[in-house]
Amino acid sequence: MRLPTRSLQHLLTSLLLACLFASPTLQALENTGGVRSLRAADVHPEDYPTVQAMLFMHQRVSRSSAGKLAIQVFPSGLLGDEAPLLRLVQSGELDMNRISAQALDGLSPLTRVLSLPYVFRDSEHQHKVLDGPIGREVLDSLRAYGLIGLAFYDSGTRNLYSSKKPVQRLEDLKDLEIRVQPSDLSMAVFEKLGAKPVKLPFSQTGNALSNGLISAAENNLPSYASTEHYKHAPYYTFSRHTMTPDVLVVSRISWDKLTPTEQALLRTAAAESVPMMRDMWQQREERVEATLRLAGVKFIELPLEQLARFAEAVQPLYAQFTGSPPQQDLIKRIRAVK
Structure with a gap:
């Protein structure tokens, strides 16, 4: 019997996890001296700011717990792509993601709401929203879905990049085959902009660009560079x-197995990792842009009138995707934050 692709991906990732954590070294880490080890995953490489933030958390909780609590971080998509990893966290087979x-x-x-196009004015506005009661409310809402939201990390602004010609105005997007995240909202955004969106896992985007399956993609600068x-796609x-943020989540199943003290240590370490991650992110963006300019990448700043046209084109999606009263x-409360 042939398994569906989604079931096969879940099975393969589960088997990989089982093999990894069956090794004598990792068993010793989990059991010797009563050490509790949480397994965390990320699709990005080890030097990426979000991975560094989780490694920072490991140092904090290990020190604060006198070595009794640890976080094992598996970067570079070792355990799979985002969608199957999320299911593993919900089921408790993976602890953090x-x-x-x-x-x-x-x-x-x-x-x-956080993924709506042009919902945040700039990064300062986004940080004020996410660091305040609105951010805590959104994180707390994840508990009902088997997740404990610990922190928001920066993911920069998502921008367009193309292989054949630069996008300089709204009309340049017409019929452009562009990779988008596996999200109905992402699909709808680029349909409204006149493009032809293609859902692909993050890990397959490079091959799709090189093979001509797609002519464009969209992501932040560090991801564009690291991949x-x-x-x-030099434009x-x-x-x-x-300006969709990243979220650090813990399996509710794993969370409920921790003591109140261990939970408090994790929350504190997560909060401390946020400013460190943001500093790394800003430095990385500046460094990446300078490096890419030297490599010949052509950067295009859209005039304000074109940005306004982009925002106007996607405005109907607010009612379509976020029409419930809550x-x-x-949205109103986010826009009211000054």
Whole structure:
């Protein structure tokens, strides 16, 4: 019997986890001296700011617990892509995961608001929203879906990059085959902009660009650089269409097995990791842009009138995807934050 692709991915990832954690070394880490070890995953490489933030958390909780609590971080997509990892966290087979808020769209109605195009004015506005009561409310809403939301991490602004010609105005998107995240909202955004969106896992985007399956993609600058997508798509347009944050989540099943003291240590370490991660992110963006300019990447700044046209084109999606009273109220409160 042939398994469906989704079931096969889950099975393969589960088998990999079982093999990894069956090794004598890792068993010793979990059992010797009563050490409790949490397994965390990320699709990004080890030097990426979100991975560094989780490694920072490991140092904090290990020191604060006198070595009794640890976090094992598995970067570079070792344990799979975001969607199967999220299911593993919900089932308790994986303890922690860094995931895009957009990947949570199908779970929590409130997280979908954070992925709306042009809902945040700039990064300062986003930080004020996420660091305040609104951010805590959204994180707390994940509990009902088997997740404990610990923190929001920066993911920068998502921008367009293309292989054949630069995107300089709204008309340049017409019929452009562009990779988007596996999200109905992402699909709808680029349909409204006139493009032809293609859902693909993050790990398959580079091959799709090099093979000509797609002509464009969209992501933040560090991801664009670390995946070397710029080698296939050298035109990078600052469309700033979304500022979807990343979310650090813990399996509720795993969380309930921790003591109140261990839970408090994790929350404290997560909060301390946020400013460190943001500093790393800003430095990385500046460094990456300078490096890519030297590598020949063409950066395009859209005029204000074109940005306004982009925002106007996607405005109907607010009612289509966030039409419930709680979502509409959240949008109003986000926009009211000064």
